[in-house]
Amino acid sequence: MTAVAEGSIELGTIAQAEAEQFLYREARLADAHDYDGWEALWTDDAIYWVPAGGESAEDPNTQVSVLFDNRSRIGTRIRQLKSGKRHSQTPKSNVVHQITNVEVLGLQENGDTEVVASLLAVESRERGTTFWAGRVEYRLRRVDTDQGSELRLAFKKVTLVDRDQPLYTLSFLI
Amino acid sequence: MTSLDEAVGSKYDALIQSDRVHGSLYTDPEIFAEEMAKIYYTTWVYVGHESEVPEPNDYVVKPFGPQSVILSRAKDGSIHLLQNRCAHRANLVCDAPKGNSTAFRCQYHGWTYANDGELLGFPYKKGYEGADRSQLGLGKVPRVESYQGFVFGSFATEGPSLTEHLGDAAGEIDRLVRLSPTGKIKLTAGWLKHKAKANWKMLLENETDGYHPQFVHSSVFAAADSGIGALYSDNADAVSRDLGGGHTENDLRPEFRRLGNVMGWFGTTEDKVPNYVAKMRELHGEKADEILIEGSPHLMVFPNLFIAEIQIFVIQPLAVDETVQHVTAIQFEDGEEMNRRLLQQTIGSVGPAGFLLADDSEMYERNQRGVQARNPEWLVINRGANRERVDENGHLIGYNTDEVPIRAIWKHYKTLMEK
Numbered sequence: 001m002t003a004v005a006e007g008s009i010e011l012g013t014i015a016q017a018e019a020e021q022f023l024y025r026e027a028r029l030a031d032a033h034d035y036d037g038w039e040a041l042w043t044d045d046a047i048y049w050v051p052a053g054g055e056s057a058e059d060p061n062t063q064v065s066v067l068f069d070n071r072s073r074i075g076t077r078i079r080q081l082k083s084g085k086r087h088s089q090t091p092k093s094n095v096v097h098q099i100t101n102v103e104v105l106g107l108q109e110n111g112d113t114e115v116v117a118s119l120l121a122v123e124s125r126e127r128g129t130t131f132w133a134g135r136v137e138y139r140l141r142r143v144d145t146d147q148g149s150e151l152r153l154a155f156k157k158v159t160l161v162d163r164d165q166p167l168y169t170l171s172f173l174i
Numbered sequence: 175m176t177s178l179d180e181a182v183g184s185k186y187d188a189l190i191q192s193d194r195v196h197g198s199l200y201t202d203p204e205i206f207a208e209e210m211a212k213i214y215y216t217t218w219v220y221v222g223h224e225s226e227v228p229e230p231n232d233y234v235v236k237p238f239g240p241q242s243v244i245l246s247r248a249k250d251g252s253i254h255l256l257q258n259r260c261a262h263r264a265n266l267v268c269d270a271p272k273g274n275s276t277a278f279r280c281q282y283h284g285w286t287y288a289n290d291g292e293l294l295g296f297p298y299k300k301g302y303e304g305a306d307r308s309q310l311g312l313g314k315v316p317r318v319e320s321y322q323g324f325v326f327g328s329f330a331t332e333g334p335s336l337t338e339h340l341g342d343a344a345g346e347i348d349r350l351v352r353l354s355p356t357g358k359i360k361l362t363a364g365w366l367k368h369k370a371k372a373n374w375k376m377l378l379e380n381e382t383d384g385y386h387p388q389f390v391h392s393s394v395f396a397a398a399d400s401g402i403g404a405l406y407s408d409n410a411d412a413v414s415r416d417l418g419g420g421h422t423e424n425d426l427r428p429e430f431r432r433l434g435n436v437m438g439w440f441g442t443t444e445d446k447v448p449n450y451v452a453k454m455r456e457l458h459g460e461k462a463d464e465i466l467i468e469g470s471p472h473l474m475v476f477p478n479l480f481i482a483e484i485q486i487f488v489i490q491p492l493a494v495d496e497t498v499q500h501v502t503a504i505q506f507e508d509g510e511e512m513n514r515r516l517l518q519q520t521i522g523s524v525g526p527a528g529f530l531l532a533d534d535s536e537m538y539e540r541n542q543r544g545v546q547a548r549n550p551e552w553l554v555i556n557r558g559a560n561r562e563r564v565d566e567n568g569h570l571i572g573y574n575t576d577e578v579p580i581r582a583i584w585k586h587y588k589t590l591m592e593k
Contacts, residue, residue: 050527054271054364062513063364064503064520067527076522079397080529086393088536127371127539164271166369166498169535170526 013104014113014140014151020102022140022151023117027097030173033089038173039078041153043141046071049157050174053164057157066163066170081173088171094124095172099136112139112154119158121174130168134160190588192581193556197545200373206494212590213477214239215329218339220479220488221245221255221315223361224323226272231289234272237490237500238327243315244268245325248290249276253320255327256291257313267312278312287312322351323358324479342567343421346471350481353470354506355453361486363503363517366525370499372538374477374491375583377499380534381474381487382422382579384414385557390537394529401441405429405574412574414558415565420476420586422579425571427468439469439483442515450511470504474579476586484516485524495542499535501525555580 014022029038042048050066051057060068069077080086101118108114114137121132139155158174160167189196199205222236222245233246235258244256260267260280267278267287277294279286284297291312296302315327319336321344326336337344351357370377380386387406395403405412411428426439436444436451444451444466455462470483480487488500503520505513524531545553558576565571572578 052364052366052525056364060521062362062517064366064501064517064525066366066521066525068518068521073522076398076529080393083393083396085396086533087390088532126543166367167526168369168371169532171532171536 012111012113013107014115014142016102016104018151019104019113019115019138019140020099022153023099023102023115023138026153027099031095031097033081033092033172035078035081035173039074042071042074043143043152043154044071046074046153047155047157048074049155050170051157051159051163056163057159066160066167081171086171088169091125093172095121097121097174108139112141114139119174121172123172127168132160132170132174133162134158184592186588186591190584193559194552194554195584197551197553200375200542200545201494203494206373206491208591210239210491212593213587214491216333216593217330217477217590218319218326218328218334218336219477220324220475221327222325223359223486224253224320224325225358225360225362227253229274231274231276232272233268233275233289235268235270237488237498238315240490240492243327244278246289248288252290253318253325254290255315255318255325256287256289257315259313260285261293261310261312262296285310322347339419340475341419341421342417342569343419343423343473343475346417346423346473347475347481349468349471350473350504352458352465353454355450355457355509356507358507360505360507361502363505363520365500365502368499368501368524368526368531368535370497370535370538371495372497372535372542373494374489374497375587376538376541377489377497378474378477378583379580380538381480381482382414382424382472383577384412384424384574384579385577386534386537390533391530393533398529401438408573408575410574413565413571414574414576414578415572416570416578416582416585417473418569418582418586420583420590422474422476422582424472424574424579426472426574430467430469434467436463436466438467440515441519447511447515450506450509453508474583476583482524485520487524497538499531501531555584 026041048069052064052066056063056065081089098120099117103116105114117136119134119136123130137157141152141154142149143152189199221238226234227247230247230249233244235242236245244258246254258266258268262283262285265280265282267280277286277288286294288294291314293307293310315329316331317328319326321336351359384406387402394400405426411432412426415423415425430439454466458465471481472483473481478489484504485501490498501524503517523529555577558572562570562572562578570578
C-alpha cells in the first residue's frame, strides 16, 4: 500500500468513510440474512469472535466464548443457516444492526486496519424483542480480486455489555 | 382425551401417569414453588467443582436453584456453601463472582465473616453487648459432600448420603474422570450462561432424550461431518437407561464397542492426540484401549447436573417459565493436547450460538409455548414402553430413541413431590 487516502491517520490506513461503508454493508447483509454475501466478506484467515463473561475476552484458547469461529467454522455456520433446518433461525429473526462511534485506530503489524465501533442490534422473534449491545473491534484488509481492490474482514470481535449475564439464544449473524 | 377433573388419587397421581404427564406441571407457578421446596431445597443438588476453588481461601459464586451460594474453600482446605446474605439486615456480603479472601465483609454496616461462615465481628460492638455470635454467622447449606471433585449441597439436615443419592450414576462419573491422564478433571474454562423461556424440566427431559437429535440437529449433520446422527438412529446399538433415583443416561458404549475405534467417541483418531493416548496406555496398560473406545458418559444426574461427554451443564430454574443452562468444557489435568480440542468443540456446539444448543433451546421455548394450548392437556411419554427390559444390573433399558429416561425422571419426581 502506498497511497494515503484522504482522511487517513496513518500511511496505508483505510479512510474513515470507506471503513464506515464497509461496516454498514456487513451489517446490512447480516440484517438481510444474505448468508452468501456476508460470508464472502471474510478473508481466508478470518476470526469471528463473541467472548463470554469472565476472562473469556482475554484468552479464547483457554476460556469458553459464545462464538469463536475460524474461517472453516464460519463456513459451517453459514451452511447450517442455509440448511433450512436451523430451527433457532426458522423463522429468521428480524434484526437491525446500528453501528455507531466508528473510529479508525490504525494499522496492525500485518497491515490490517483496526477499526472500532459501538453496536446495538435489536432482534425480534416470537420469544420477544432482545437488545444486543456491545463494542466491536474489526480488522479490515485490502485485497486484490478480479473486480479490483476490495476490502475484506479479517477479524471481528463483539464484546457484549451483558456478556457476564445469562444470554438468550444468539443464532443470527451478530 | 380425559381431563384432570375425571382423575382419581393424589394430586400427583392425577398429573403423572405411567404413559403421560399433565401440561400444568410445566406452567403452574404453585407447582414450581413446591418443586423448589421439595426438590431443590431438599435433595442433593450439584453446585460446583473443587477445581474451581483450588487454593485455600478461594471462593466462587455458584447457582443453587433460583438463587446463588458462595462455594468457598477455607484456610484448612474444607469446602463450604454459604448463603450470600448478611445475618444483620440481609445485604449481600460478596459482590465479586470469584476471588481469594479469608473473609467476607458486608458493605452496609461492616459485619465481617470468615470464609467458613463464622461471624468474626461487627463495628461498634458495645451496641451488641451479650450477643451470641455463634448464632450470627452466615447461613450455610447444611450438608456438603463431594464425589470425584463434584461438590453437591443439600438443604435437608438429614437424608440419604450423596453416595446413596448418586447410586449407580457414580460409576458413570468414574467413567468420565478416568479419561483424564491423572484421573482428575478441571472445570476452569469459564461458563456460558444460556437463558431460555422454558420450564426447567423441558431441559432435564431433553438431555437424555435420544429421539430428538435426528430432527432437531439435522442441520448440523447437513453442515458438518458429525457422527451424532448415527448414534441416535433407530438401529444404533446404544441404549437409554434408568439408573434409579431420577438419574438417566444414553449409554453409547455398545455402539462405540461395535465400531471399535480408539478415540472414536470423540470423533477423532489416536494419531491426532498421540501424547494423550500414550499417557493413557502408560497408565492403564491393556485396559487403555477399552477406556478410549468406550469414551465418556452422557449422563443426567437428577435434578440439575448433565454430563454431556465433554461438557458439564448445570440447570438453574429461575421461574416456572425461565431457566438458565450454565455450561463449560471439561478439561483434563495434564491433558493439554485434548483440552484445546475439548474447548473448541464445546464453543462450537453449545451455548447461545452453539450449533446444537441454540436449536435445543429453541425447542424448549417452543415446547413452553405449545404446552399453553388447552387441548390435549397431556404430554405422551410412552415411546418404547412396549420394548423396555431389565439389564444385568437391574436397570430398565430401552432403545436409544425410547423414552425410558423421561419415564424414569417422572417416576422419581413423583416420589419427591408426594413427600
